[in-house]
Amino acid sequence: MKWAPVSQTAQLHTILQLLMQDPPQFSSYASIFQLLTGHKTRNSLKIGQQVHAHMVLRGLQPNAFVGAKMVAMYASSGDLDSAALTFNHITHPSSSLLYNSIIRAYTVYGYFEKTIETYFQMHFLGLMACNFTYPFVLKSCADLSRIGLGRCIHGQSLRTGLGFDMYVGTSFIDMYVKCGELSDARMVFDELPMRDVSSWNALIAGYMKDGMIHVAEDLFGRMSNRNIVSWTAMISGYTQNGLGERALCLFEEMLKEGSEVKPNWVTIMSVLPACAHSAALEQGRRIHKFARGVGLDSNPSVQTALAAMYAKCGSLVDSRFCFDRIHPNKTGLVAWNTMITAYSSHGYGVEAVTTFDDMVRAGIQPDAISFTGLFSVCSHSGLVDAGLKYFNCMSSVYSVEPRYEHYACVVDLLGRAGRLLEAKELIYQMPMQAGPSIWGALLAGCRKYRNLEIAEIAAGKLFVLEPENSGNYVLLSNMYAEAGMWEEVNNLRALLKCEGMKKNPGSSWIEINGKSHLFLGGDKSHPQSKEIHLLLEALPEKIKAAGYIPDTSFALHDVSEEEKECNLKTHSEKQAIAFGLLNTSPDTVLRVTKNLRTCGDCHTFIKFISKIYRQEIIVRDVNRFHHFKEGSCSCGDYW
């Protein structure tokens, strides 16, 4: 238990004695509630309740002033219900102070509708809002996206002059930013007579949110006083805009700046996704170490973010370790979802399902994201019946209505299992329009099971929905070729030659000794390119002896078999792995990231490599992890 500072405890005793006096003084009660409001001791609520009871015993009805202090006391001690009850019992609530304290309480607890409702009530009674009212009302407007009401209040506050108050003005900046009205935010900022760090911070966050990095950087550069929020806003702005490298750089720079700014848990959470996106495990570990050093690793949110980071960097073991360190009572929905998603993206179906069940047993209600992770892993690890079982009862048992993404996963699940008719039926039955992801999943299933009839339906939809995506034409064309339908192949080839077709170039990167190396498909610009390609020339022959057969069906059927094999050899993930083999010892785990889905040939190829070189290889493709070890892959060839 934490002890209050001596002076405060002394004050408390003095006032408690005053309370015994006759006649009773309202101001004494008010003072004691005020003192308790500042106290963060565990028994402040108990003392408050006793003082309250003391008033009741003496037949004292709190007036608006004492009521305001009582409301604040209850709210700060975690008892919003008593705060609201107290407020509602005040017979003549004609005091802005009283309204301010309940408005503050509702906002702090996230009851934004109640805040606004109470503000209207206050307005109706003719009570004036003041500089302590607006920040909470505006935060509520921001959170509920009630921009119309916000503008109305803005106009009002400008007439009374309160709109030029620094706190109120900053709240308006924040509100406009959160509602996506950046130019209005800028206008408020420019017209504020006094600004403080928060005003700048709010505007920086706004520019970052709109992707206007340079403006944010310019503001940040021009600030005379930066606090930890300013740095954190920049760092999280970078990660949100996919600039992980810059986020990490700025984080390091901030640490060099000295002890002026102290990173807190929000800072750690803002920088961690930067490691996840670039698959920079070592950097992630460094930040984890740092967090441990400053005692931030016991924060449940940080632990959750760490678990997510490790999962995205490919280390499930570390991910689970961080998850297990979260206090059971503090393991919330997001933490469980993170762990389910972690197993899901690594293809660990049974573990994901177990985690889902553990979550339910722990009394946490799953949400839409829990089910997305669950269905995704069921589909990728072949747990068809389990997936369907959960899908069929998600609404009735867990009261989560299936969303578009759930249908997408289940269509994929059925498609991968070869249950193409059911998949097609589900698409026709679903209550919303199917888009490219759903028809694409069906088409992929058709290709795997060579169902040309349904493939033509799916492809037909895709040609309309995303005519510029060359992948769909290639897929159907390869299916026609396999069936020997050359006329159809030629028709599609003609379409493919059209302008505006998107060809997403493949790229992979590998991190070795903390340095990341990038490879593009067919590219030969890397300094070690010669050795890499020599190795890639030799490898197929070497592993063919072990049973490898190049699968050229992943190339377009318009070149000779030899040429196809040659194209396959230079796929970017093969280059990255060759580079890894050349520069590491066999006990190093090779960690490769790829921007697209890994092709079937590369997948087989890597399995053989992992066996012959006895080296563990972890490949993260655009949305999935493959753990290659001893000639097999964690995905069980089902991805």
Place this chain on the structure above:
DNA sequence: ATAGGGTTAG
């Protein structure tokens, strides 16, 4: 009092 916030498939 105002600013910074972790989890989503293909």
